Amino acid sequence: MLLYVHVPFCVRKCGYCAFHSGPFSQEAAKLYVRQILLEMAGWGRVLGRVRLESLYFGGGTPSLLEPGQIEALLRAADIWFDLSPRAEITLEANPDSVLLPGFLDSVRSLGVNRLSLGVQSLQDDLLAMLGRPHDSAQARRAVHAARAAGFTNLSLDLIWGLPGQTLDRWMNDLAGVVELAPEHLSCYGLSLEEGTALTRKVEAGALVLPDEEIGARMYLEGSEFLESCGYAHYEISSHARPGRESRHNQGYWAGLDYLGLGPAAVSTIEGRRWSNPSAFEEYAEVVAKGEARDEVEVLSALTRRQEMVMLTLRTGAGLDLEKFKATTGTEFPWRHPAVEQLRSSGLVRLRAGHLQLTRKGMLVSNSVIEMVLGVLDRMHADTV
Ligand code: SF4
Numbered sequence: 001m002l003l004y005v006h007v008p009f010c011v012r013k014c015g016y017c018a019f020h021s022g023p024f025s026q027e028a029a030k031l032y033v034r035q036i037l038l039e040m041a042g043w044g045r046v047l048g049r050v051r052l053e054s055l056y057f058g059g060g061t062p063s064l065l066e067p068g069q070i071e072a073l074l075r076a077a078d079i080w081f082d083l084s085p086r087a088e089i090t091l092e093a094n095p096d097s098v099l100l101p102g103f104l105d106s107v108r109s110l111g112v113n114r115l116s117l118g119v120q121s122l123q124d125d126l127l128a129m130l131g132r133p134h135d136s137a138q139a140r141r142a143v144h145a146a147r148a149a150g151f152t153n154l155s156l157d158l159i160w161g162l163p164g165q166t167l168d169r170w171m172n173d174l175a176g177v178v179e180l181a182p183e184h185l186s187c188y189g190l191s192l193e194e195g196t197a198l199t200r201k202v203e204a205g206a207l208v209l210p211d212e213e214i215g216a217r218m219y220l221e222g223s224e225f226l227e228s229c230g231y232a233h234y235e236i237s238s239h240a241r242p243g244r245e246s247r248h249n250q251g252y253w254a255g256l257d258y259l260g261l262g263p264a265a266v267s268t269i270e271g272r273r274w275s276n277p278s279a280f281e282e283y284a285e286v287v288a289k290g291e292a293r294d295e296v297e298v299l300s301a302l303t304r305r306q307e308m309v310m311l312t313l314r315t316g317a318g319l320d321l322e323k324f325k326a327t328t329g330t331e332f333p334w335r336h337p338a339v340e341q342l343r344s345s346g347l348v349r350l351r352a353g354h355l356q357l358t359r360k361g362m363l364v365s366n367s368v369i370e371m372v373l374g375v376l377d378r379m380h381a382d383t384v
Contacts, residue, residue, distance in 0.1 A: 003052050003055045003261070005055070007058070007092075010022075010059070011061065014133075016131075016198040018196055021059060029065060033065070035262075036262055042287065047259070052087055061093070061097055064097055067102075067103060070107055074110055074112075088113065088248055090113075090116055091115055093115055096142075104151070115155070116155040126165060129164060130159075140180065143180045156186070164208075166210070167214055184240045185238070187226075233362075235314055250315075252311065253311045255304075255307065255308055264277070264278040271299045271304065272297070272299070274296045305328055305376070309369070313368075313372065317354060342372070346358055348368065
């Protein structure tokens with residue numbers, strides 16, 4: 001099983017962010033840790049000492065917690081679950097928040113073995129436009145400090161398609177992060193989320209996005225460049241040195257069970273899915289009531305099949321057609337005219353028994369996956 005712990009605090013809200021997070025205070029963090037410990041104990045009693053292959057502190061900004069608080073959470077995970085000695089333990093962090101003396105040494109010595117740094121850009125004007133709490137010098141210092149603290153598995157997040165970003169500036173950012181030699185890179189296209197400050201500025205014309213063709217080149221040429229530097233493009237937004245793929249995310253894409261703790265966290269266990277309330281007070285009430293949830297979605301066989309197709313098509317390995325047949329009892333309709341059309345347009349390919357999105361297909365993955373699901377849904381409707 002995968003364990004996700006959502007840490008819902010940030011020093012301030014970035015202009016583009018729609019993740020669930022609120023203002024940080026020492027008091028709020030103490031209260032939060034207490035609730036997570038209660039929630040973890042509750043699930044530990046219900047689920048038994050389930051083997052954990054990955055523990056992921058995401059946010060928000062988990063690096064705002066004190067090492068002592070992270071230690072308490074790790075200890076509890078080891079008590080209530082069977083935390084594998086080989087488990088991947090990731091901490092998401094903002095560059096500015098890991099530079100406090102001793103922080104990185106402490107969390108590394110506690111067993112956190114993977115650090116995911118929200119670098120986003122190496123250009124200060126773009127970081128300021130995004131409302132990030134750090135600058136590029138801090139991002140570089142954070143990488144060096146992580147290495148000095150003994151982290152050998154570093155992931156850096158970057159964003160392409162930003163207002164004011166040109167193709168050259170994006171490629172310079174990529175060259176800059178490659179020089180920092182992380183093991184993993186996540187490159188996300190900017191997504192304009194409803195209600196964010198950045199979206200309002202774009203809608204008002206105060207900020208202008210790069211045009212579609214430039215955005216496409218950022219993705220395609222950027223991914224090619226990273227591959228040429230030894231980072232395999234193993235998922236739509238993810239690149240890694242061999243063997244350094246995110247095991248936690250690979251678990252999601254493979255459909256493993258995951259337990260999410262904290263406000264707004266989602267869990268899926270044995271075909272049942274639920275979400276914690278986002279508001280802290282409501283979340284605390286739910287934890288106090290125990291593990292029963294009012295709203296649990298029971299995933300139908302159809303939903304599970306759709307998710308398997310959707311999630312595996314995100315990955316470089318693609319959809320295993322033998323596995324598809326074993327799961328659904330039917331051959332994948334790869335000779336269907338719509339699938340043929342995707343193939344002849346160079347958006348998907350058949351390789352070693354897997355249906356894969358090409359890089360061009362990954363660029364428009366939502367539409368391609370929607371088309372494939374449409375074909376499968378019609379096939380399903382014809383057989384019932
Ligand atoms: S640090 Fe991350 S989670 Fe927090 S506001 Fe910025 S983008 Fe959102």
